Amino acid sequence: MEDQQPRPPAHRFGGELTRREVVAAAGAVPLAAMLPTAAAAQSHLAGRTGHNEATVTVRTVINGTPRHLELDPRASLLDVLREQLALTGAKKGCDHGQCGACTVHIDGRRVVSCLTPAVQTDGAEVTTIEGIAPDDQLHPMQQAFIDHDALQCGYCTPGQIMAAIACVQEGHATSREQIREYMSGNICRCGAYVGIVAAIEDAAPKMRRA
C-alpha cells in the first residue's frame, strides 16, 4: 500500500498529508493488502455508509494497482478518488462537468470524473495525475507545464495535464488552433492559456518519441 500513495511533497510547508490521514482516508485498499486489514476496512466502510448493504462491489485498476472497492452507488468517481482513496490530485471545481478540473483517464480516454459514477469503473483502468509518472519523475507534459509556466494557482492544473496528455494521444495537438479547441473543456480561471498551448506544443513531439 505504501507504494501506491502519492508521495507527499517533501518540503512545502503545510503541504503534506500525514500518514495517518492517508490511511484513514483510504476507504478501500489494494487487493494485495486486503487480507491483513480486511476486518478493519469492512468496519470502516460500514461506518461511512451507514447502511452497508447498499454498497456495490467494484473491481478496477487505479494507477496500475488492482483495487477491490465497496462503493456507494451514488458516489462519483471524483469523490471516491478524493475521499476514499486519498488521490486528491483530481479537483472539484463545479461537480457538473463544466470546468475539467477533475479530468482523469478511463481506459486511456479522458473523462470528467465528477460526472462518472464510480461504479462505472468496474473492469476499467483509471489513471489519475498521481499515476502518469513513476515516483518523483515527471511526465514530459508535466515538465512542459513547468517550463512554460502553464499554471498559476495550480488548482485546474492536474485536470489540464490529464486533458493535455489525452489531447496529444488523440492526435488533436497538431496545431495551436487545434490544441486551443480540444483544450477548451478545461477552464483555467487564472488565464494560463498561452502557457498551456505552448506546453502542449512542446510536449507533443516528446511524447510521440517516448
Place this chain on the structure above:
Amino acid sequence: MSAAPFPNTARVDAFDKVRGAARYGADRSPPGMLHAALATATIGKGRIESIDTSAARAVPGVRLVLTHEDLASEIKPAGYLMAGGYASNGLQPMIAPEIAWRGQPIAIVVADTLPAAIEAAALVRASFAVEPIAVELSAEGTQTVVQSESQLPKPMYEDIVAGDADKAFAEAAVQVDAVFTTPAQHQNPIELVGTVAEWKDGTLIIHEGTQNAEAMRHGLARQLGLTPEQVQIVSPYCGGGFGQKNSLQIYTPLAAVAARRVDRPVKLVVPRAAVFHNSSFRPASRHRFRLGADKSGKLIAAIHETDSQSSRHDLFPTLYAETTGHMYAIDNFRGRERLVRTDTQAPGYMRAPFEHVAAFTMESCIDEMAYALGKDPVALRLANDAYADPISKKPFSSRHLAECLTRGAAMFGWDKRQMAPGSMRAPDGTQIGWGVAAGSYKAATAPAIARLTLTDQGRAIINVGVHEMGQGIRTALSNVVAAKLGIAPELVEAEIGVTGASPQHLTAGSWGTATAVPAASEAADAMLKALAELGQSDAAGRKPAELLKAAGRPSLSVEIRRKAPGHPDQIFGRLASGLPSAMGPAYPEYVSFSYIAHFVEVRIEPGTRRIRVPRVVSVVDCGRVVSPRTATSQVQGGVVWGIGAALREASEVDPRFGGFLNADIAEYVVPVNADIGSIEVGFIDKPDPRLNEVGVKGLGEVVMVGVAPAIANAIFHATGKRLRDLPIRIEHVLDKGDL
C-alpha cells in the same frame, strides 16, 4: 539601492502543482471526518416560518442537522470586512429566521458520506413569509445612498474634487458625455469555497483556501467565543481568489460548529451555485462620464458620477473616481459615487474591482474624444500625460505610462493603423479593428512582520504575511531572499497563509508583493548583519550555511517589522488583530500607481458576427519585476480576465424571485482556451525606489485594467459602433451599420 533585474526562474511550487501534490483546503481528510451539505432559501427575502428536517434526519448515515433554531446562541456575527469586521457579510445566516437574499443557507446537514449529506440536505423543507425584493439597480424599492454623505469613513469616501469641473466642462470646446453600464460578475476561482473544520483540545483548525487567514482567525474567534490563539487557519495554497476569498465566508462558522457538535472533523465543499449566492460578487454599476477638451486637444475637465450596487445589510463602498481622477493631467475633476441598496448578499471585490470598470468609462471617452478631435488615441494620451497628481498636486513616486504606450505601440505595429473606422477588412469580409487603452492601479502597501531562519544545511525559511493564490509570491520571495543571501532560489521556502507566526494580513489590492517582498528583503539584510556578527574572520565569499557551521550554530533567525511611509506605529496592532491595514495610493510625500497600456486587435466574423481577439500587446510599469516568469503569466491572465469582462461575463439576475440565474460556469461564460490568441507582454522594469527599497509597485490587478475599453475601442474601429454596455456580445454588432 534597488535590486538588479531578477532572473527568469521557474515557479518554485510548480513541481508540486503539476503532480497534483499541492494540498488545497478541501484536499484534507483528517481521520474520522464527516461530510456536510447545505440547504438554502428558495425565496428572495422574508422569514422562515417553519422548517422541517425530519426527512433529512431519516436518511441513513445522517448524524446532525442544524438550523437557525439551533444556532442563535452559538454563533455571533463576525462583522462586515468594510465596517470593522472580518466577514464577507455582516449578516451571518442561520442565527435568525430572517432571509435577506435568495440562496442563503437555512440548514447544514452532516453525514457519514457526501452522497448521504447531499440527499438529506435536499429533503429539508421550509415554509417562508415572503417579502418584495429589489435586485436590479433601477428596480423600484432600492435605496440610494450618496457615499460622501453616508457614515462611511472620510476622507477616504469623500467626493474627489479638483478645480471646477462643471464650469470647465460647460466651457469646453469639445465635449463627450456618455452613460455606461457594467453587470454583476462573479470571481469564479476554480477552487470552490471549501472548509475542513477540526477541533483538537479546544483549538479549532480550519483548512480552507483564503486570501485572508488572519481575518478568518479573528472572525471565527469572535463568532464562536474563542481567543484568537484557539483558532488556526491553514491555507498554504489558495486555488484562485480574485477577491472572493478576501474575508471570512459565512459557511465557515457553520462547519466549525457542526464539527464541534459531532466531535469529528467536518468537510463542507460549497457547490458553485451556492457560492454564487453567498460569497461576494462584482456589483452592477452605472456611470455618467463627461470629458471636455479645448481645440488643441488638452483635456480640461472630467466628471465621473456612479451608481453601484450594494446590499441592504452592508454598504460596499466604491472608489471608481480614484482611478479616473488621478489618471491624466486634467485640472478640473469631480467624482461623485452613490450606492444602491439591493436584496442580495453583500457585493465585494473582484479583480480590479473599480479600476476595470472606471477605465472602461474613461478610456472609452478618451477614444471618443480622440475621434472628435481627429487625433490619434495614443498621441492624445501622451499629450495629456500627468507629471504630478492632478488631485493632490503631489509628485508620483514613479510613472512610466508614456513609455508603456510608446513601447506597446511599437510592439503592436500601431503606426500601420488607419484612423477611420472600418478601414481594415479581411478578404472574407471579417471586420478588423485595432484599439488601445491605458490602465492604472494604486500601489498600496500593508505592514508586515518577516521572520527569516537560516539553517546550517543551507535552507532559508521566510515567514511573512502573504497568501499564494497563483500570483507567484512564493517565487518572488524566493528570488529576493536568494539574491540577497547568495543562495539558490529553490533553497528558500516560504511559510505563508498559515496563522500562528507572522500575521497573515489580507492579500489583495495588488499590495502583496510590495508588502511581503520588501519585508523579506529587509529580513535578509538583517540576516546578513547577524551573520557578520557571528565573528567569522574570513566571512567574505563564504556561503551563509558555511558561516553557521563554522560558528557551531545549527540555525539563525531574525525578525523585522516594516510599515508603509506614513503608517502610524499603531498599525501593527491593527495588523495583529486581522484588520485591513494597507495604505496607498496617497502617501505623505507622493502618490503611487502602477500603469499599463493594452493594444488589441479584434476580428468580427462576417456571418456569425462573432467577436474574436486574436492578438493583444500589453506593456506594464509595475516597478521592479521580481519574478519575471510568473509576472508574465500574471499579465497574460489579467488580459484573459479583461477579455472575459468585455465579451463574456455577466451574472444574470432574476428581478421577480431574486438570485442569480446563471449560477454555474457553463452558463456564466468565462474565457476558454479557444477564446485566447497571442498575448505579448512587455515590462518597463524600472524600480520605484521611493516606494520601497526593492522598487516594486503592484501587478495582479493593473493587468486587467484597460483591456475592456481597448476591446470596445477596437470594436468601434472595426464597426463604427460605440458600445458602452458590458459585456459586448454578438447581438450588439449584428447590425453592420453603414460601413
